[in-house]
Amino acid sequence: MMSLVRLIGFTTLACGCVVGKYREVATSREVAYVEEKGRACGAHGHRRNHTIAVVDTSSARSHVTSKAS
Numbered sequence: 001m002m003s004l005v006r007l008i009g010f011t012t013l014a015c016g017c018v019v020g021k022y023r024e025v026a027t028s029r030e031v032a033y034v035e036e037k038g039r040a041c042g043a044h045g046h047r048r049n050h051t052i053a054v055v056d057t058s059s060a061r062s063h064v065t066s067k068a069s
């Protein structure tokens with residue numbers, strides 16, 4: 001069953017990965033997907049299109065990217 005999600009924004013993690021944050025409409029939960037794997041990233045949990053735990057990104061540099069896909 002597919003869940004409907006809304007894009008909140010993109011965040012670049014310290015490791016270089018770009019993470020897209022989404023809100024699941026049905027449950028109002030925040031979920032995060034790895035959009036781009038950072039070149040210097042050694043975290044095995046960071047793989048493209050994998051969900052990761054939502055981290056506190058308030059100190060991270062965030063930017064908005066328009067995604068053409």
Ligand SMILES: [Zn+2]
Pocket residue numbers: 013015016017038041042043046
């Ligand atoms: Zn990473």
